[in-house]
Amino acid sequence: MNLVDVPLMKRLLLEVGVERFLSGLTDQIESDFQRWPQFEKCARLATHAPRGVVELMPASDGTTYGFKFVNGHPANTADGKLTVTAFGALADLATGYPLFLCEMTFLTALRTAATSALAARYLARADADCMALLGTGAQGEFQALAFKAVNGVKRVRYYDPDARAMEKFARNLARTDLQLQPVRSVAEAMEGADIVTTATATKARVAVVADEWIRPGMHFNAIGGDCPGKTELTERMLREARVVVEYSPQTRIEGEIQSLGTDFKVTELWEIIAGHAPGRRTAQEITVFDSVGFAIEDFSALRFVSGLLERLGIDARVPLIPQPSDPKDLYGLLLEA
Amino acid sequence: MNLVDVPLMKRLLLEVGVERFLSGLTDQIESDFQRWPQFEKCARLATHAPRGVVELMPASDGTTYGFKFVNGHPANTADGKLTVTAFGALADLATGYPLFLCEMTFLTALRTAATSALAARYLARADADCMALLGTGAQGEFQALAFKAVNGVKRVRYYDPDARAMEKFARNLARTDLQLQPVRSVAEAMEGADIVTTATATKARVAVVADEWIRPGMHFNAIGGDCPGKTELTERMLREARVVVEYSPQTRIEGEIQSLGTDFKVTELWEIIAGHAPGRRTAQEITVFDSVGFAIEDFSALRFVSGLLERLGIDARVPLIPQPSDPKDLYGLLLEA
Numbered sequence: 001m002n003l004v005d006v007p008l009m010k011r012l013l014l015e016v017g018v019e020r021f022l023s024g025l026t027d028q029i030e031s032d033f034q035r036w037p038q039f040e041k042c043a044r045l046a047t048h049a050p051r052g053v054v055e056l057m058p059a060s061d062g063t064t065y066g067f068k069f070v071n072g073h074p075a076n077t078a079d080g081k082l083t084v085t086a087f088g089a090l091a092d093l094a095t096g097y098p099l100f101l102c103e104m105t106f107l108t109a110l111r112t113a114a115t116s117a118l119a120a121r122y123l124a125r126a127d128a129d130c131m132a133l134l135g136t137g138a139q140g141e142f143q144a145l146a147f148k149a150v151n152g153v154k155r156v157r158y159y160d161p162d163a164r165a166m167e168k169f170a171r172n173l174a175r176t177d178l179q180l181q182p183v184r185s186v187a188e189a190m191e192g193a194d195i196v197t198t199a200t201a202t203k204a205r206v207a208v209v210a211d212e213w214i215r216p217g218m219h220f221n222a223i224g225g226d227c228p229g230k231t232e233l234t235e236r237m238l239r240e241a242r243v244v245v246e247y248s249p250q251t252r253i254e255g256e257i258q259s260l261g262t263d264f265k266v267t268e269l270w271e272i273i274a275g276h277a278p279g280r281r282t283a284q285e286i287t288v289f290d291s292v293g294f295a296i297e298d299f300s301a302l303r304f305v306s307g308l309l310e311r312l313g314i315d316a317r318v319p320l321i322p323q324p325s326d327p328k329d330l331y332g333l334l335l336e337a
Numbered sequence: 338m339n340l341v342d343v344p345l346m347k348r349l350l351l352e353v354g355v356e357r358f359l360s361g362l363t364d365q366i367e368s369d370f371q372r373w374p375q376f377e378k379c380a381r382l383a384t385h386a387p388r389g390v391v392e393l394m395p396a397s398d399g400t401t402y403g404f405k406f407v408n409g410h411p412a413n414t415a416d417g418k419l420t421v422t423a424f425g426a427l428a429d430l431a432t433g434y435p436l437f438l439c440e441m442t443f444l445t446a447l448r449t450a451a452t453s454a455l456a457a458r459y460l461a462r463a464d465a466d467c468m469a470l471l472g473t474g475a476q477g478e479f480q481a482l483a484f485k486a487v488n489g490v491k492r493v494r495y496y497d498p499d500a501r502a503m504e505k506f507a508r509n510l511a512r513t514d515l516q517l518q519p520v521r522s523v524a525e526a527m528e529g530a531d532i533v534t535t536a537t538a539t540k541a542r543v544a545v546v547a548d549e550w551i552r553p554g555m556h557f558n559a560i561g562g563d564c565p566g567k568t569e570l571t572e573r574m575l576r577e578a579r580v581v582v583e584y585s586p587q588t589r590i591e592g593e594i595q596s597l598g599t600d601f602k603v604t605e606l607w608e609i610i611a612g613h614a615p616g617r618r619t620a621q622e623i624t625v626f627d628s629v630g631f632a633i634e635d636f637s638a639l640r641f642v643s644g645l646l647e648r649l650g651i652d653a654r655v656p657l658i659p660q661p662s663d664p665k666d667l668y669g670l671l672l673e674a
Contacts (some may be wrong), residue, residue, distance in 0.1 A: 006656045013671055022402065047397050049430035054402050056393050060384050065391050069426060071433020077664045080352050085434055085658045088405060089424075095387035096408020097422055101658050109667055143666035165665050172668045319343045320440050321422050326504050327414045330446055331478035331509045334350055 002309055003318040004102040012308055013106070021147035022142070025114040026121070026150050028304040031295055033118070036270035038062060039296055043250050046177060051075050059295035066299035067092045074201060082138070083201070084108060090302045098321060100306045104298065111301040113142035113248070116221045117150035120195060120287035122272045122279035123149060123244060124219035128194030133158040134186055134208055134232075135200035137170035139223060143197050144169075148178055151195070155179040159189040187213050198232040199223040208232040212284055216284040222256050223291050231256050241286040244269050246294040255290040266290070294307065338495045339646055340655040341439040350443070354403045356486035359479070363458070363487050365641040366634055370455070371605035375399060380587050388412050396632035399424055403636035405441055411538060419475070421445060428628040428641045434515040435658060441635065441641040448638040449630060450479035452583070453558045454487035456626035458534060459609045459616035460581060461488060461556035465531030470495040471521055471523055471545055471569075472537035473506035476560060480534050481506075485515055490534070492516040496526040513639070522549050535569040536560040545569040552619040559593050560628050568593050570625065578623040581606050603627070 004012070013021055032039075040062070044055040051285055052073030059066055068088035087334045091097060116201035120128070133140060140158070147153035148174045156178055160166045170180055174298040183189045190196055190213045201224065208224070211234055220241070224232050228232050233256045243266045247252035257264055269289070271277040308317060341349070341378045350358055359442060369376075377399070381392040389410030405425035412621070413420045423441035425572055426433060457465070476493070484490035493515055497503045507517055520526045527533060527550045535545050538561065545561070548571055557578070561569045570593045580603045581589035594601055608614040616622055646653060661670040 003655075009669055018671070032511060033646070040384060041463075042382070045379070045393065046394060047377060047395060047402055048428070049397075049433075051431060054397075054428055054430065054432050054433050056382065056395060056404060058382065058384060058393060060386075060387070064383055065386075067393060067406065069428070069435065070344075071428065073433040076432055079432075079433055080662075080664055081434070082659070082664045082667070083659070086439075087426075087435060087657055091391055091408065093384070093391065094388060095413055095416075095418055096386075096389050096391050096410040097418070098406065101424075103659070104622070105659050106671070113658070137665045138663070138667040143512065164663075168663065168666050168669065172666070172672065235383045262527070318340075320424055321417070322343045322440070322442050324419065325417075325504065326501075327417055327419045328474050328499075329505050330419070330443065330475040332505060334347055335509065 001098055001318060002100050002278050002306070004305055004316060006103050006106070008316055009103050009106050012305065015312065016146055016308065022110060022146040023109060025301060025304050026118045026146065027116055028254060028275055028284055029111065029300040030118050032296055032300040033270040033273045035061070036274065040249060041295070044295065052062045056215060056234065057295040057298055059299040060093060062123040063093055065093050065301070066302050068295065068298040070104065070108060084137065088298055088302055088304060092110050100302060102305055103321065105170065107301050107305065109142045110140060111297045112139060112145035112223065112291070114329050115297050116143060116197065116289065116291060117146040117268055119244060119291070120147065120151050120219055120221060123287040124195050124290060125217055125280065125283060128219065129153055130157065130193050131156040131197060132193035133196040134187040134189060134196065135224060136160040136165045137199060137201055139199045140169045141172050143199060143223070144173060144178060145176070147195065148176070153195065155181060156192055157181045157183050157189040159183050159186055193218065195219045195221060195222060197221040200232055206232060207234045209237065218286055220288040221291070222288055228253060228258060231258065234259065238288060241288045242267070243288045243290055244272065245290050246292065250294060251290055251292050254292040256288070257290055307327045338435055338655060338657050339437050339643070339653040341642055341646065343440050343443070345653055346440050346443050349642065352649065353645065355427050355482055359447060359451050359454065359483040360486045362447060362638060362641050363455045363483065365399050366448065366451055366637040367610055368597065369637040370607040370610045370635055373611065378584060378632070379467065381632065394632040394635055394637040397430060400430055402430050403639050405632065407441065407445060416534060425635055427643060429509035430622070437461060437484055437639060439639055439642055444638050444642065446476060446479045448634045449476060449560065449628070450483035452634050453534065453560060453626065453628060454483040454502045456581060456628070456661060457484065457488050457556055457558060460552055460624040462617065462620060464492055465556065467492040467530050467638060468532040468534060469526040471533065472561060473497040473502045474536060474538055476624045477506045478537045479559070480536060481510060481515060482513070484532065485513070486500055490532065492518060494518045494520050494526040494530055495518050496523055521538040530555070532556045532558060534558040534560060537569055539552050543569060544571045546574065548574050551623065553623065555623055557625040558628070559625055565590060568595065570607060572597065575625060579604070580625045580627055581609065582627050583629065586626055587631065588629050594627055595623070666671040
């Protein structure tokens with residue numbers, strides 16, 4: 001069983017390059033979404049605490065099983081801690097043996113960005129090259145780089161009420177050839193943008209985007225509204241747009257569409273990828289990817305990193321599972337020095 | 338975050354001693370069962386495969402969260418593989434941060450034996466010192482040692498249809514001062530036994546114990562019947578005995594009582610431990626602990642091992658969670674060499 005810890009994940013990202021990593025991961029998620037009906041799906045198993053939530057997110061394709069442990073504690077940043085930390089594992093369903101264990105704090109940020117880029121591949125205009133990024137928190141750079149690598153975005157107009165977060169974003173991406181345009185308001189960020197990514201840390205139902213700033217043909221990548229009581233877009237805007245989600249039973253509880261009722265019509269992203277539903281239909285259409293994160297994306301991400309280890313010939317084995325010579329003799333293994 | 342892998346678990350067991358470990362673990366489970374109502378409980382989240390099942394088992398006491406990944410693949414032994422492998426983790430609910438990651442293949446065997454011993458502490462006769470062990474598979478030695486350490490069992494009469502499994506059991510326990518009495522049948526094993534442990538690998542509803550071998554005052558520790566379609570005791574015997582379970586919603590599906598209907602009266606072990614129900618009432622009473630394993634036992638086991646590390650001053654840290662100096666700057670952490 002291999003273990004990818006934080007230093008090894010950093011090494012993989014530096015060796016492969018963040019953009020190539022994001023691009024490969026996007027393709028992996030795409031190919032898994034193509035075979036969506038093969039997966040056993042369920043809503044996440046959540047345990048709520050006063051300050052946050054911890055969740056187990058399993059998924060299986062009948063051959064391989066994966067799960068992620070992840071928390072969400074918005075108040076953590078006040079104590080200098082991450083709001084989201086995660087790790088996950090793959091197991092072989094034929095034997096039940098765990099195969100692979102992986103840090104997923106970075107990997108969750110990466111797969112979220114890759115899934116955004118994947119949705120935009122089908123929903124943004126083909127000539128889209130300018131993105132408005134509303135919120136430059138922990139997701140910011142990953143989103144910008146995924147859209148650059150996968151969707152050909154060249155220009156990012158970004159805004160965050162926290163000036164330090166904006167400086168951090170600029171500093172981290174200074175060496176890329178993205179055109180970075182810091183602006184002073186959401187309205188200004190949206191001027192000329194083809195894609196609008198909302199990735200704010202609002203803890204309530206806030207209209208980050210006012211209806212009058214929306215123009216025909218825009219694609220909205222709504223990342224921040226991802227739990228009950230936390231949304232970023234207006235109901236009116238959602239009702240006028242074409243809304244695409246990951247897994248509707250989960251998004252109806254956690255996503256932007258949470259108050260629109262169970263009869264509000266949405267398309268699941270996999271349906272578009274598998275050819276059962278159209279992607280963007282016209283240059284004028286306003287599209288929304290209402291993303292909350294789904295277990296199959298984590299499954300794909302774990303498989304992608306596991307495959308990467310293999311391809312690069314990296315041995316990261318840890319002895320987490322005993323290997324007795326006689327499977328009935330677990331105790332005897334203890335006595336071996 | 339600390340990681341206890343298989344070599345470290347072996348070291349802990351050798352340093353502490355298996356019997357003292359089992360005894361301490363029994364006390365830890367007892368103290369957690371005493372505060373049972375504080376725990377958030379749910380049935381395990383199972384994914385079924387043609388040859389077995391993989392499960393996630395979470396539990397939380399409102400302060401600490403624990404979960405176990407575990408598989409059950411009875412056919413694995415034919416390929417020289419373990420039927421059960423597991424690992425688990427603890428997290429801090431206040432921050433959501435994972436605290437502790439641990440191998441649980443050994444630990445599951447240990448906590449199963451400790452829970453058996455804990456139940457017998459309240460249900461077996463105080464003068465019980467002879468145990469019949471039916472089935473000497475991977476659980477055998479752990480059961481024998483837990484009953485020796487916790488319940489004062491001196492003599493083990495053991496039977497397994499697999500002669501190699503019996504030899505293995507004798508070899509592994511040769512250096513203890515348990516009186517080991519190999520016998521040639523279940524009936525013979527039960528002669529003179531005060532406690533009967535059924536730990537067979539029957540894959541069906543089999544009567545391991547015939548009614549005529551049962552004598553007043555016996556305590557049955559039923560370990561093997563632990564999933565739908567897999568039982569070891571007769572319905573008649575169960576109806577005449579006092580049946581104690583871990584968590585009745587789960588045991589009614591998975592345990593010996595699975596076909597007795599939802600109105601079949603059982604006592605939950607925690608009720609006895611917390612003083613809400615009596616333990617053994619008379620010397621003649623026949624008692625059954627219908628054990629299937631419950632998430633709180635894993636929670637206790639993880640806390641026990643985590644506490645042990647601390648007490649022994651063992652540093653087993655692994656960098657599974659990133660520690661950025663600025664929690665909004667996850668990407669910046671990647672750029673640090």
